Amino acid sequence: MRLVAEFTTEPFDVEGQPPAHATEAFEAAQQAGLESDFGPLGTSVRGEQEVLLPALTGVLEAAFANGASQVTLQVRRDGVVRTPREGSGLNGLLAEVAAELGGPLSGLSRGDKQRAVLLLEAKGAFEYRKSAEIVAEALGVTRFTVYNYLNRARD
Structure with missing residues (x-):
């Protein structure tokens, strides 16, 4: 099964270059062979479950080893959009x-x-x-x- 993970590392730094905790976490995802999209406020990665889930350990380790105070992580099945309620x-x-x-x-x-x-x-x-x-x-x-x-x- 293909999964998508989206993570944001903190503290945010909107001035200048992205912080090391963000860039190193992104690099760890790429080295694991995940399809990766780096953004200024978060990164998304895609891959097969058996590759993505173990790779997230390396992503988290890289973020915290490079100064992250917090990492927010969401994982879902690729192609699934969650609708929280009926209605408009x-x-x-x-x-x-x-x-x-x-x-x-x-x-x-x-x-x-x-x-x-x-x-x-x-x-x-x-x-x-x-x-x-x-x-x-x-x-x-x-x-x-x-x-x-x-x-x-x-x-």
């Missing part, structure tokens, strides 16, 4: 939260945007594929900002 999907959740907060999400204050992200998380919005990018676009912020809002709430 992510766009419906965005409209629902906009109505709760009294206007278009992009026009909200910073504090209300943070609140919107927390409401969306509580409603299961981040279980949808590519949700962080879609939420970021709706809010008029970067994906990094969405992840920061989520991480602050969890701390």
